[in-house]
Amino acid sequence: MDDIAQPPPAPYLTLPGEPPIPWTHWLQSFETFILAVGLTDVSTAHKKALLLHCLGAEGQRVLGTLEIGHSDYDTAVELLTAHFAAPQSALLLHFQFRQRQQLPGESVQQYVANLRGLASTCKFGALPDEMILDQFIEHTNNAKLRETLLLEPDDLSLSQAITIALQIESAAACASALTKQQTITDHPAPSPMPP
Template identity: 50%
Template sequence: MTATNLDSDDVAVGRKRAVLLHCLGIEGQRIFQSLGDCPTYKDVVDKLESHFGPRKSVILERHRFRQRGQRPGESISSYFATLNKHAAKCNFGTLTDEMISDQLIEKTHTPRIRERLQMEPDTLTLHKATTLAEQIENALSDSHVIASDTMSLEPNPVKVKLE
């Protein structure tokens, strides 16, 4: 479309459609005719993309979602974002938040987070689960800093050799 100056908005949609169909060639036109009626250029592009585009498998996407655990060094917020991205492809519908929450609890690499979230009642929301997990992660990180600072303040025993 760019090469023939047909990519501007003032070009007739029918003309764009005709050029696209011409460029498909005989075999492409045969396939296009089997896809049904497409009166506009956008309809043609959508039908062709759905026909030739990659097939999406909900089963495969759900498998990938269930297999995805939190990686060592990965923050809870980053893990949560990744789970959201995967869940969007899984067609969980109204169960999306519950599935993400379950996955967060089952596959976190921090036992303290898992234990704390399991102590929550069944009314635990995804928002509360991620907030608690982030608070625990921050507290654990802070406690390591405090512990290492305390260790560096302890005096080293001086060994004196008496002669």
């Protein structure tokens, strides 16, 4: 396994402007890279050099403006986190969660994963699955699924709802494929006319 080369994450910020991905997501990728290549026990100077290399030109410039003198890896991460990951209002995060609807073509699994990501920043306490379930039922783009879930008992869990949704999604895909196949069988392409 040691002979597998792991590429570093894409540079965080190469040009001035808005970073392409949130800082916390990029930092998690960077730290996963450090772990994957076995560099967790290297010196903080070595880690900081890797961080600088992966930040990109504009990211390096930003860190340079935030540092007073030289800092170690942990301090550099703290400075960058304070700069790029400013805390957001809980009300704003809740609003964004409540506005999230299932997009056309978005699968059940993709939609639930996106709701989980949004809920993770909302500090719902012990209720994230209930909140995700409510949002999922209310904003699914499949009316049949919504009706089916609303007929379930009150103790319906999120995992049960996902199982039902996946079954309905799979059945709809099979029915669509059968309909297309039946249409082709019922209406074969016309034969070319002889000359």
